[in-house]
Amino acid sequence: MSNSNVVNPVTMKDLKSSDPRWCTGCGDYTILVGLRKFMVQNQIFRENTVNISGIGCSGRIPHYMNTYGIHSIHGRDIPIALGVALAKPELKLFIHSGDGDSLSIGGNHLLHGIKKNFNCVYLLFDNQIYGLTKSQTSPTTRQGLPTQSHPSGAMIEPINPISFALGAGASFVATTAEWMGTHFVETLDAAFKHPGFSFVHIAQRCPKFNPTAWNFQDSSWLTFLVDEKNGIAADQKAAPDSKTVPHSPCSYEDAITVSKDVPNVFGLVYQEEKPMYDKLVIDATKAQKQRSLDTLLDDYII
Structure with missing residues (x-):
């Protein structure tokens, strides 16, 4: 799925x-x-x-990437992305959404986007807060954390994004952290190579409005899921005090089990090849066009 150009290679400056x-x-x-x-x-x-x-701090990514981009409306990035996938299947498609944008107002679209399994890399930026609107409780805010909307503390337990994705039938589920650079890039690589809807949960720092969301200065709480054949390598350089546990991303039952340890586990949780909605639609449309042409030409048979 990658490209190469010996004469004019892609550089950081180009992007x-x-x-x-x-x-x-x-x-x-x-x-x-x-x-x-x-x-x-x-x-x-x-x-x-x-x-x-969609909308939120993550919504600015298309402005800062020198590629084609759409800064869409709140929670509606997936239906717009599906339109792109159907109209221009040759494009490499990345969707960026925050924990509020994806799991609150956009939760219905995320559910059906995962179920349709159209080809894209979906990045969920999880800072456990509504940051753009300055500190309101989000779907992933820790219970008890004081926010502008809940000064006495968030009242209910947060949504587990990994459990949500697995329950919706995701064909690829991984979790990483933005401060672990090598692990983050390798997770992107695995997601990009997967045919279908690749769901990537990203632990993201928000020092302004939720500085206690992720203890990135200490890695003793962090566990990497490792599998020599199919997994993503542990990033011991970024997390020297972390632990590792063996995990097969091919087992749905094991994926459900480890998802209960989110947000303390990182790696490839689950992967399975499934039919892709965009391919099914495109193939069916081509077949229908051919049938229509054959029917039209039948009138001229001698």
Whole structure:
């Protein structure tokens, strides 16, 4: 799925658009840089790529990537992306959505996007807060955390994004963290190579409005899921005190079990090849056009 051009290779500079405007220390910066690094490593050309986002801090990604891009409306990035996948299946499609954009107002579209399994890489930026609107409880906010909408603390347990994706029937589910650069890029690589809807959960820092969301300075709480044949390698350099556990991403039952340990586990949780809605629709449309042409020509049979 990658491209190569010996004369004019893709560079980091090629992928830079306007200067980012996020808070100091925001994890979106490292996600942006990681995405560019991934495209350079795989020589994915900007004219063959489209980045689509919803609303929120993550929604600015298309502005800062010098590719085709759509900054869509709140929670509606998936239906727009599906239209792109059907109209231009040759494009490399990346969808960017925050925990609120994806699991609240966009939850219905995420459910059906996963179920349709159309070809894309879906990146869920999880900072456990509504950051753009300055600290309201999001679907992944930890129970008890004081926010502007719940000053006494969030009242209910957060949604588990990995359990949500598995329950919806996702064909690819992985979880990573933006501050673990190597693991993040390798996760992108695995997701990109998978045919279908690749769901990637990203632990993301928000030092301005939720500084306690992820303890990135200590890695003793963190566990990597490893599998020599099919998994994503542990990033011991970024997380020297982390643990590793063997895990087969081919087992749905094992995936359900480890999903209960989210957000403390990172790696490839589950992977399975399934029929892709976009391919089914495109193939059916081609077949219908051929039948229509045959019917038209039948009138001229002598």
